[in-house]
Amino acid sequence: EAQVTQNPRYLITVTGKKLTVTCSQNMNHEYMSWYRQDPGLGLRQIYYSMNVEVTDKGDVPEGYKVSRKEKRNFPLILESPSPNQTSLYFCASSLSVLTQEQFFGPGTRLTVL
Amino acid sequence: SQKIEQNSEALNIQEGKTATLTCNYTNYSPAYLQWYRQDPGRGPVFLLLIRENEKEKRKERLKVTFDTTLKQSLFHITASQPADSATYLCALDRTGANNLFFGTGTRLTVIP
Numbered sequence: 117e118a119q120v121t122q123n124p125r126y127l128i129t130v131t132g133k134k135l136t137v138t139c140s141q142n143m144n145h146e147y148m149s150w151y152r153q154d155p156g157l158g159l160r161q162i163y164y165s166m167n168v169e170v171t172d173k174g175d176v177p178e179g180y181k182v183s184r185k186e187k188r189n190f191p192l193i194l195e196s197p198s199p200n201q202t203s204l205y206f207c208a209s210s211l212s213v214l215t216q217e218q219f220f221g222p223g224t225r226l227t228v229l
Numbered sequence: 230s231q232k233i234e235q236n237s238e239a240l241n242i243q244e245g246k247t248a249t250l251t252c253n254y255t256n257y258s259p260a261y262l263q264w265y266r267q268d269p270g271r272g273p274v275f276l277l278l279i280r281e282n283e284k285e286k287r288k289e290r291l292k293v294t295f296d297t298t299l300k301q302s303l304f305h306i307t308a309s310q311p312a313d314s315a316t317y318l319c320a321l322d323r324t325g326a327n328n329l330f331f332g333t334g335t336r337l338t339v340i341p
Contacts, residue, residue: 120272147327158333159273159318166326174328206272213327216261220272 118143120221122207128227129197137192137224139207147210148190149174149218150182152203159206165190166213197228232256233332235319241338242309250304250335252319258297259321264304267316267334276317277304309339 120141129135141148149164151174161174165184179201181193190209194201204225208218236251252262261280265273279286279295279302286293292305306313316336320329 149328151331156333159320159329159331161328161330164326164328175330208272210327216263216278216322216327217275218273218327218329220274223270223272 118219120207120209120219122205122221122224124224125222126225128229130229131198132196135194135197135226137194137205137207137226139190139192139221140188141207141209141219142188143209143211143219144187145209145219146187146212147215147218148184149208150180150190150192151206151208152176153206153223154203162192162205197226199228202226202228233319233321233330235317235332235335237335238333239336239338241340244309244311244339244341246309248306248309248313248337248339250317250319250337252302252304252332254300254321258300259323261322262293262295262302263320263329264293264302265318265320265331267318273318306337309337311339311341314338
């Protein structure tokens with residue numbers, strides 16, 4: 117089944133403890149992206165990647181890192197999480213930068229205490 | 230900076246009627262605009278895309294219009310059903326590089 121998977125789905129952590137949220141897609145998509153969704157603010161893009169080893173900042177990149185060493189994986193790294201990073205995170209992918217339909221993962225609900 | 234407004238946070242409609250959701254944007258016109266559906270606790274699901282040179286697009290009971298003069302897109306669901314109840318998001322590409330900017334969504338409830 118074609119899909120975008122994220123792990124973990126739920127995570128409660130403490131301030132300053134490094135964490136990684138994994139994202140993987142099995143559709144051979146070139147483009148991948150991370151969003152966070154907060155009440156009243158909607159979905160905001162954190163980082164995106166147009167292809168392997170090519171990443172760029174979205175609207176709210178502060179406090180996040182990403183890497184794209186393989187086409188299928190696009191992990192989101194929080195080196196020192198803070199409470200204001202408590203949010204619902206979505207990974208998405210599309211065939212290419214020219215193919216606009218994006219496929220979203222199921223989401224990761226992160227709480228930073 | 231670019232801003233998207235979706236007409237209302239919530240919309241209630243009777244089953245069988247046509248639901249109309251509005252998406253207004255400011256500043257420059259995007260090359261295309263997309264609509265997504267999001268159910269509680271789940272990721273958005275793509276519904277329709279309309280390009281700036283298209284006035285209207287249809288898919289089954291869904292219809293999207295795009296008026297670049299008014300800077301507005303309308304999303305219609307005809308013969309609405311309770312299963313259509315969800316939050317609907319509009320999104321536009323700001324850079325031409327598939328970097329979507331989303332509205333905050335309209336939560337539609339179809340009442341049986």
